[in-house]
Amino acid sequence: MVTPIIIILLLCGPLLFGVIYSKIRDVQVEITTLACWGLGIAFMFFFIGHIVKAQGMVEMLPSWVPYRLPLVYFTGVIELVVAILLFIPKYQLPAAKAAIAIFMLFFPANVYAALNSVGLGGHQWGPVYLLIRAPLQIILIAWAYFMCVKPLSMPVAEIK
Template sequence: MEPLIAFAATTLVLRLLGRVKIDRFNAWRPALRGGLTALFLTTGVVHFVPEYRDSMIAMIPPGLPWPAALVAVTGVLELAGAVGLWVRPFKRAAAVCLTLLMLAMFPANVYASLNGIEFAGAPADPLGQRILIEVLWIGAAIAVATEPASTGRRARLDPIEAAAR
């Protein structure tokens, strides 16, 4: 639940700041980029916290090799993706790669949900809830990946922003 809270709270705070003060966040896609950054910094770091790491290793479906290495590699990729979302030449590629990473890790979440694997002592998310959360995050990453490149200050109206008006 903490990653969802980090994502939602950061996205909403940045969007509100965009409405009142900071032009950069006066559209949904940059605010979503901030939310995804908070999400992947949160989840990436916990890949290396022993209590959480052990739970993540238990989530890896049987038959996949080197569960501990997979957890470490996905943690590094999540952290790199979070940073990449803010490096102009890489932000689109980072969003696409994070989308693919979420899709690749989804079977572990399904396995944990269906098998009641606890995460650091908390019960696994119900499968329906987990699917909705993943759809939200993947949708946000796709929105960020398709963010128009700006050529100056608000050169083009963001299509998502235009639809929201």
């Protein structure tokens, strides 16, 4: 249950620090950059989970899926690549779009894990966990889209 909170903190952390820095130093910082950094940090967290908790991730996939462990590692590497690209301004837009695709493509594994009470991060709670995970997925997709793909145009310093 702690995992969704960690994800939200990682996602919002750079933007929060940017707002504070902007107010203290009376400078402007870019919302889009900070939002992409937060998404990048979250994706690094996802990558670490795929490597450190690989067996739990394997349990989140139906037994009929072939090569589950290599698939978990492969998707982790994809998440690492997206994370890195979210820190490079030239690649932030395609990386944010890839992040949205990943959130949509990987969500069925979360549903399967919750319905079967297997895996990590609260999935053992069963279907009730989807009351947390589904809104989190919407937040992640909305963040990637509205903050990185179609970003706000005002700098943080203009936020009152």
